[in-house]
Amino acid sequence: MKIAILGYGVVGSGAYEVAQAAHNIEVKRVLYKRPIDELGDIVTTEYEDILKDEEIELVAECIGGLHPAYEYVSAALKSGKHVVTPNKNLVAAYWDELHDLAREHGAEFRYTASAGGGIPWLFNLQRQSRSDDILSISGIVNGTCNYILDTMHNEPVDFxxxxxxxxxLGYAEKDPTADIGGFDTQRKCVISANLAFGTSISEEDVPVFGIQNITAGDIKYFNEHGYTCKLLMNAGQTETGAYAYVEPTLVSRGALESSVPANNNLISLTGNHIGTLSFYGQGAGKYPTGTSVIQDVLDIENGWKFSDKSEKNDVSVDNRLEAHRYYIRENGSCKITGPLSVTEAHRLASESSDEHFFMAGIRE
Structure with missing residues (x-):
C-alpha cells in the first residue's frame, strides 16, 4: 500500500521511520513546508500532489490542530482515500462529520493513536464494545500531568x-494550558466515550477541572491521609443516562493508578461480561505514537475494519448521575465534603471568587 504522511514533526517523523520497517507499506509522499534532505524528492509542499495521486490509497495526518488538518482529512475521505490520524483535537471536534464522510465514500477512518498514544487502548476498547456492554471507562491519559503530580508526591517541589x-524535559509545551488545564484529557475522554458507548458527545458535554492550582500543601495533606492525586478522565453509562467528566481524583495507595510513575498512562474499561481491563504504557512520544499510526495503516492494508457503531446510542450526558465526596480548598481553608454530584462540584468551582480554588474528587 502506498501512503502519504502529512507533517514531519515528532509524530510524523516517527511514523515515517516505523513505516520503513513495515511490510507492504511504501511512503510515496510527505507533505512538509520545506525540503527534507534525507527524504529527497518524496517531499512536497502541495497537498494537491497527494490528493490527485491515484496510487496513494491512504493519508496519515500528523500535522495536529484543527486547520488545515480538517480540510486535508475531509478532502482525502471525499476522494475515497483512507485516513489515519493521531489528532485528538480533530477527531473530538468533528466526530460525526468525519465518520459520515468515511462511510459515504467507502473509506476507513482510524485514530487509535489519538487517545493513549502507543497504548492499544482504543483498539481494544472498540473490539470489546462489539460483544459487550461497556459500563465505564477511566484513567490517566495525560503524561505531562502525571509527571507533575507523581513528582510532587515524591519530592518537596511546588507546582x-x-x-x-x-x-x-520536553514533557510539557511552552504553553501548557491544554495539558494542565485538562483539555487534552477532555478530548481523549470524548473520543473514548463515543467509541465505548456508541454515542456522540462533544467537548462541551464534558466538564473539566485541571491541576494548575494544586499546591505542595495539598499534596502534603493527601500524603498524610493515604491518598494519591491523579488527573483522571471518567465516563460511564447508567440506566437513565451517561456521565463524563475530567478532574483531579484522590485514589487510595492500593489503587493501580496510584503507582503509575512519571509520564506514563493507565486506562481502564469495565464491561458487563469481561469485568475490568487496564492498559499501561507510554501515552505519547515519537515512536510510541508513530508506531500506533502505522499499526492502523497495516490494519487497513490487511482489510481489518475499525469503525464506530453505525447505530447511534442516543444518550445524553447528565453529570447529576455521578456523585462522590470532594476535597475542596477555597480562600485558604480546606475541607472534605459529603457526596456532591459532579454537576454541583464543577458549578462550585466555576462560581468561586477564589482564583486559587482547588478541588479533587475522592474515589471511594
Missing part, C-alpha cells in the same frame, strides 16, 4: 518548579 522542569 511552578516542576512544570518548568517538565517543559525543560
Amino acid at each position: 511552578a518548579e516542576i512544570l518548568a522542569k517538565a517543559q525543560e
